[in-house]
Structure formats: structure tokens, C-alpha cells
Amino acid sequence: MKSNHSYLILAFLIIPILSGCAKGNTSLHPDFKISKQELTDVVRSLPDGIRNNILKKPQCFLEFMERILREDPAYTVLVDKSHSLTKTYIPKDLININDYGIPVTKKNLKLRSIVIPDLKAMEEAANLRGIKLTIGSSYRSYTYQNRLYSHYVKTEGREKADRESARPGHSQHQLGTTIDFYPIEDNFIETKQGTWLSENAWKYGFSLSYPPNAETITGYKYEPWHYRYVGRDVAYIIKRYFLGQQEIFLQFFNTHKKFFMERIIS
Template sequence: MKRKWSMPVVIYSLFIIVCVICAGTKFYSNYEYDKQQSVMAMKNEEIEKKELTNMNRLVNNDDCRMYELINKSNKLEKSYIPGDLVYPSVNTVIKGKDNRNLLRRNAAEALEEMFAAAKKDGVILYLHSGFRSYDTQNLIYASAKKQSGESDEYIAKPGESEHQTGLAADLSSKEVNFKLDDSFEKSKAYKWLGNNAYKYGFILRYPKNKESITGYKYESWHYRFIGKDIAKYLHKNNLTMEEFYKKID
């Protein structure tokens, strides 16, 4: 005897079939998405591994002391003066051929490139101070201690200042009257540097909320040249030099 299907049973069956198809499609697309995500994660991991190997090589073959970590635990010798100091062709707060306008050659060239790019975006940057010898830092330190009892979180002892490397540059702009203080953080120049400095090999060396790691108070004006590869990596991963050296050790 031929069985006759009633209308509600047909509708119900169709409904079940549609539900099964939908659930299957959703399951498959989720599976594909997860697969893509894990391939991407593997690729990123591979890229990061390659980047770290490359940076390890740079740091371990640092014959010309380009990547040296200088802080309260890693000091420069009293006699150290970089052999390739030059005057970058940029706007400077101190006019003329003053020692404070000197930087090591590749930092100077990168600074020129960065200042020119900022100018194209309508931002006029100024170099406030670059190189500082051990003896100059000694005088500055002694005077800061004597005059205002400045804490060591604000002022570096001689041998502990990055300025002695010739790779550090204090930057400012007319907007804040060329001052080196917290007002710079509100400037257009600071914002531009935050988005672009790493592209030219510079990093903000003493960032906010990293004081316990760097040993220094936040300085919105102090930038360190470390080369494009490492600067890009530090920027992307929000790392200080101290954290980076710990990671590659």
C-alpha cells in the first residue's frame, strides 16, 4: 500500500533538511576560517623568528657600536667619543657648529631624512641636542644635583647618558618654544614622531609607563637611533631597548 505524506510532515521534513544544510555550511566555514587563522599565525611566527634572527645578527656583529644598550647598568667608558660625528643639515635650536649639534653619521643622515619627511607633512622639527661628551655630562649632572637636587630618574650620570653615543637626539618644535619638557607631548611634532619616527630608525627611548624598566622618567623629546629594522620591531611590539635585549638574549 502506498503511504501518503501529509502536508505538515512534508513541511517539517523540509525544515529539518534546511537546518541540517545550514548547520553544515556554518560548520564548514568556521573550519575554513580557523584553518586560515592558524596558517596566518604560523606565517607571523615564521616572520617574527626571521626578524629576531636578523636582529640577533645585527646586535652580535655590532663592531661600530650602533646597537649598544646604554643605561644605569651598561655604562660607556670615560674616553669614548664616536669617531664619525658630523653636523646634520637640519634646523637646530642652538645655532652654528656647536658640539651639541653633532650626531654619528648614520643617525645624522636618518635625522635629515626624517626632518624632510615631517616638513612635507607640515611639521617643522628642530634638533635641540645631540652628542654630549662624558665631561659635559659630568658638568650637567653636577650642576643639576647642586642647583635642584635633581633625581637620577631625570638626569643621567656621566657614562650612563645615551647622548655620549652620538645616537640620541632631543627634539623640539616652535609650537612649544623649543622647550624640552612635558609640553612637547601635546605638540603636532610629537604626534608626527609617534607615527613616523620608527620608519627612519628612531625610537622614543623613555616612554610613559616604562619608567621602572628604563630607569628614567618619561621623556617625550628624547629619541634614539637604532636603525630601521630594530626600530620597526620595537615600535610594532611596544618594547623598550631593555625589553628587547632581554628577549634576544
């Protein structure tokens, strides 16, 4: 009996050691087959601050990634200097913003219907703080954007136009989920509306597309009025993990979407 007891003690001592050795290969989240090393390799090319945020709380990161992978893909479509929409792309569920009592600067401004619930909730929350949010621009067709860009080129030259206006097909406004809040001016961040949005828009699924000091990343100058609706989960992950850099997240997500999809445990 004494001998068997010794073997049991030895077994209990060995099991934790073996478990510790295997820790690096265990999954980080119950819904994914992803090890710590695999995640580390995937995020290796990200800026230090973003990479560290992810690796500090990988389970929470993967929880939001799992949700995002199951959401409307329109939230994560990459539209930028290098990725475009077709000339014929028109969202099917465009509706008039006016019909929902949301302040606008002109009639017939449209957005996709998926934006309205959170936009309305955000507008009401701002109102409770005595702040009136007004929309100055929303959905733009390919044709409209072509005219707008051509106007900028004609009046300001191509180099400046490319910093301030998207070429046709490359505008987030064509998605029908992007808003320019009024007034559309460089000092918008200094207004009550601009300050409130910078602190609270992410809570309602809106992300600032062209943040300050990010022109080398986005290709556009700082636009404190330009917000894209990406849904609450995407907006959270951009703010919490990606330091507010929407472009970096969307590039990362679209590059590695297949990697994460293949490792979801269905």
C-alpha cells in the same frame, strides 16, 4: 599487486602523522636552527604581551632578528642605569648636523654619520606635513654629561636628578645616535612635532627611549622628546613586538644575542 597497493596507502597515511609529531622540533626559520620550544623557552621571562607577540609570528620575528644580528652593533649597545660607556669613548664618525640643513637650536651639535640619512628623510617627511623638526641636543661627551648631571644634583637634589639626568657614562647621548627634539619640555607630546614623531619616528629608525608609564623599567621619567636612532629593523621590532619598550628589547637582545648567533645557519 593488491597487497603492495595497500602498503602504499598505509605509508601515505603514516607519513603525515609522523610529520605532525616532529613539528615541534622543526626550525621556525630557514636561517636559524631554532625550534618552537627553544624560542618559547628564551622568551618565557618577557612580559605577557611581548611574549605573545613573538610566539604569534615567530618567523617574522626571527627574520628581523637575523637582520639585526648582522647590522652595526652600535644600534643595540645597552646604555642605561646599569650599563655604561667608558670615559674615553668617543664615536669616530661624528659630524656637524648643521652641514646637512637640519634645523638646530645651537651650532656645533653633532651626531654619528650613520644617523644622517634617515634623520634627513624623516625631517623631509615631516616638512611635507607642515611640521618643522628641530634638534635641541645630540652627542654629549662624558665630561659634558658629568657637568650636566652635577648641575642637576646641585639644583634639584640627587633623587630628582637621577630621574631626569643620566650619570656620566650612562647617557645614551654619548653614543652619538641620540637626539632631544626641541622644545625639550614635558608637554612636547602635545605639540605637532611630538605627536608626529610618536606616530612616525619608528619608520625612520628612531625609538623613544623613555616612554610613558615605564619609569620602573627605564629608571627615568617620561621624556617625549628623547629618541635614539637604532636603525629601521630594530625600531620595527621594538614597536611591533616589544610594545614600544626599547629598554626591554635591548636587555633581551644583549642577554640572548649569543643564543641567536650560535643558531644562525651561515
